[in-house]
Amino acid sequence: MRIAVLYFAHETVTFLRNDTTLADFTYEGSPARREALLAHDARSYMGGFVKVAREHADVELVGIESPLWPRTGTGSGWITTEAYETLLGRMIADLEANGRFDGVYLALHGAMGVHGVARPEADIARRVRAVVGPGAFIVGTFDPHGNEDEEFLRHADMAFTVKYFPHYDSYLQGERAARMLVRAVRGDYAPKTVTVKVPIISPTVLQWTGASPWMDLVQRALTWEAREPDLYANVFFGFPFADVPDVGMTVQVMTNGNETLARKAADDLAGWAWRQREALLTSTKVHAIADGVRLAKEAIARGEGPVVLADHSDRSGSATWLLKEILAQDLSGVLVATIADARAHDTLKARGVKAGDPFDMEVGGLVDESAGAPVRITGTVLNAVEGYGQLWTVVQFGRGNVLVLSRYLIQVQEPWSLKALGLDVTSFKAFAIKSRVHFRRGFDDSGFARTILLVEPDQPFLGTVHLDGLPYRNVDLRKFFPYGDVTFP
Ligand SMILES: [Zn+2]
Incomplete structure (x- = not known):
């Protein structure tokens, strides 16, 4: 059994001005092919897929040349047509050059936004299907922030979407994708899928599955999977910061040849x-x-630290609103991680910045109005560390x-990840970070932080919870709750 493995993933914030370019996808290790691709993301979708696929002695996996996640992370806008066509063109050419396949695994995300390509x-x-033919089975794995409708499953056979946010089960969904692909190829599973769009659009910061009612939504999907053998349920929460026609919540259910059951479960989840x-x-x-910031000070005074102040809305990473307010209210013992600033970064790198150097620079802001104005920071460099394709400069300033x-x-997800920068994370009273929900993995679910405060600026900037402040062109918000008078089903 020959299975081709392809990877193409991005969560595109189409409201950002900086397009995601071919250069962003091209760096040491990317594109990746053969074993290098299969070894990528060992603890995530790919790791789970490869592990289970290789439990079957007759399965041969072929890692098709694929770009990895762009180095801009989630901090870049529309993928250029050039990047998409060049990269996908190479993937398709490599697929064609490698003979006949019984199955294909597409490691995707679902919230990719490409200039001129709606879905x-x-x-x-569709383009993979054109190469492998109607007899092969195609399975995809997705992030719950995918914006999907029935179109993907018109060309592919199966989809497995992560259920939790933070995305704890990506490895598990990779494992399931492999097991079901092998069963389908062997004729032991005949996928029947039903897709239902639910007209709800929600900012990602609200979608934490560690509390009700999002937790209950996950539980309802799990219950369907538990009580019906061979039923799989996906709930896409959707990604509202991509201005694409298939935005919003989506339910998909797959069964072994039983369309009535798939419809029943999908309608139940969507209705709930x-x-x-x-x-x-x-x-x-x-x-x-x-x-x-005021609530953070009060919590610290009551001994309810450490506190997380999460500016969930900053999509460029350069926003200075929280830093400015920390200075204005003279909060002390705070770790601000991070402020993204390409210009300052490149200047410091060229200068060969090192521990002990005096620091006096304007940082952050400027990339667009949502980033605010730069803030002058005067202090001392504690450390400068190269890693993940960038230089991390650690500066001590103010009172601790x-x-x-x-x-x-950078979305800091685990306090312990900051150890690599030479920081003692137990010494801080507060952490000012840029993350919506992913930080809860290491700061909240772990029990590390005692107080969690989500913040955003007053203006409806591009990562805001006020979606009606965003300049959508491909989405009519009035067709979604809570922005229109919508009836469903
Ligand atoms: Zn996600």
Whole structure:
């Protein structure tokens, strides 16, 4: 059994001005092919897929030349047509050159935004199908932030989407994709899928599955999978910062040849989400930045630290609103990680910055209005570390504060990851970070932080919870709860 493995993933914030370019996908190790591709992301979708596929002695995996995640992370806008066509063209050419395949695994994300391509993941499946023919089975894995409708499954056979946010089960979904692909190729599973769009659009910061009602939505999908053998249920929460026609929540259910059952489960999940729509959008409190910093001070004074101040809305990584307010309210013992600033980064790198250097620079801001104005920081460099394709400059300033400067947007997910920068994470009273929900993995679910405060600036900037402040061109918000008078089903 020959299985081709392809990877093409991005979560595109189409409202960002900096396009995602061919150069962003091209770096040491990317594109990757053969064993290098199969060994990528060992703890995630790919790792799970490869592990289970190789439990079958007759399975041969072929890693098709594929770009890895762009080095801009989630901090870049529309993928250029040049990047998409060049990279996908190479993938298709490598697929064609490698003979006949019984199955294909597409490691995707689902929230890719490409200039001129309305539904990129479906387009990838369509072009792969044209090569492998109608007899092969195609399976995809997805992030719950994917924006998908029925189009992907028109060209592919199966999809497995992560259920939790933070995305704890990506390895598990990779394992399932492999097991079901092998069964389908052997004729032991005949995928029947039903897709239902639910007209709810929600900012990602509200989608934490560690609390109700999002937790209950996950549980309902798990219950369907538990009670019906061979049933698989996907709930895409959707990614509202991509201005694409298939935005919003989506339910998919797959069964072994039983369309009636797939329809029943999909309608149940979609109907439940719709009935809970009000609660889904109001369960999370987001504070204005000044209020958040004040509440942080109060929590620290009550001994309820460490505190996380998460500016969830910053999509460029360069926003300085929270840093500015920390200075204005004289919060002390704060780690600010990170402020992204390409210009400062390149200047420091060219200068050969090192521990002990005095530091006096304007940092952050400027990339667009959502980033605000640069902030002058005066202090001492504690450390300068190269890693993940950028230089991390650690600066001590004020009363026990530390700033980490990076080149790209960084979502700090685990406090312990900061140890690599030479920091003692137990010494801080507060952490000012740029993350929506992923930080809960290491700061909240782990029990590390005692107080969590989500903040955003007053203006409806591009990562805001106020989606009606965003300049959508391909999405009519009035067709979605809570922005229109929508009926469902
Ligand atoms: Zn996600």
